[in-house]
Amino acid sequence: xxxxxxxxRNRITKTGKRIMLECSQTKGHDRMYWYxxxxxxxxxxxxxxxxxxxxxxxxxxxxxxxxxxxxAKFSLSLESAIPNQTALxxxxxxxxxxxxxxxxxxxxxxxxxxx
Amino acid sequence: xQNIDQPTEMTATEGAIVQINCxxxxxxxxxxxxxxxxxxxxxxxxxxxxxDGLEEKGRFSSFLSRSxxxxxxxxxxxxMKDSASYLCAVIMIKAAGNKLTFGGGTRVLVKP
Numbered sequence: 680x681x682x683x684x685x686x687x688r689n690r691i692t693k694t695g696k697r698i699m700l701e702c703s704q705t706k707g708h709d710r711m712y713w714y715x716x717x718x719x720x721x722x723x724x725x726x727x728x729x730x731x732x733x734x735x736x737x738x739x740x741x742x743x744x745x746x747x748x749x750x751a752k753f754s755l756s757l758e759s760a761i762p763n764q765t766a767l768x769x770x771x772x773x774x775x776x777x778x779x780x781x782x783x784x785x786x787x788x789x790x791x792x793x794x
Numbered sequence: 795x796q797n798i799d800q801p802t803e804m805t806a807t808e809g810a811i812v813q814i815n816c817x818x819x820x821x822x823x824x825x826x827x828x829x830x831x832x833x834x835x836x837x838x839x840x841x842x843x844x845x846d847g848l849e850e851k852g853r854f855s856s857f858l859s860r861s862x863x864x865x866x867x868x869x870x871x872x873x874m875k876d877s878a879s880y881l882c883a884v885i886m887i888k889a890a891g892n893k894l895t896f897g898g899g900t901r902v903l904v905k906p
Contacts, residue, residue: 714896719802721881721898722837769836781825781885783894785836 682706683786685770691792698757700789702770710773711753712783713737713745715766722769728753760793767791798897800882805903806872814867814880814900822887827894828856828867829881837881841867869902877904 683704692698702711709730714722714737724737726745734745742764746754757764767790771783798818806812818826825844829837841849843858843865855868869876882897 719898722883722896724893724895727893767834779825779842781894782827782839782842785838787836788834790834 683770683772683784685768685786685789687789688787689790691794692760693794694761696760696793698760698791700755700757700768700770700791702753702755702786704751704770704772704784704786706772706774706784707750708772708774708784709750710775711747712771712773713743713753713755714769714771715739715764716769716788717766725755757791760791762793765791765793798882798884798895800880800897800900802898803901803903805905808872808874808904808906810872812869812872812902814869814882814902816865816867816882816897818863818865818882818884818897820863820884820886820895823860823863823884824887825885826856826858826865827883827885828854828865829883831879831881831899833878840880872904874904874906877902 686701712727713725716722723739725743727735728747731747744756767788769788770786773783800816827842828840830840831837841856843856848857853870858865879899879901881899883894
């Protein structure tokens, strides 16, 4: 079984709809992240959480919100989806800070299309 | 702030060698990762450098020069399955904890 899972894997929605992307992990990591990936722009950080009570904005948080329901679960919401939020979304986890521990483990991704 | 640059695309022939360069500017460097990402899939770990020098792992090697803000990933004996994007990511020290900042990725196309 995969250590980091994302649901749904694919989603097509319409402008103005509320969308929630979910991420679960069995790695026991405290740190979780949400990224979006657009062609040629690499991975850009939306939000991150270092533990259940900690939520931090990344470089492109506008239009998104998150919820850390438990150590193993981190959800990303689009309150009112717009077409330029069409992208591939990845959840990732990492262990404690320091050296190789900064390695991030990625989920399989969610392809979101906003019409 | 930080800025990470790598070429957008490279093409090489099966069996050859390709070197992917990554330059970065950041305050508080604390390590550099290389990830491989096949189209539509999740990035997967390739290498980690925190000290100057070369780290070799099979057909893949990664080099770091902290004073120059420079790293490269070397892929030897290229195989068709090596066609993928390669992401350079820098750990930037921040008071609230370290985070990874990714470059735009280099798409490598291996031709027969």
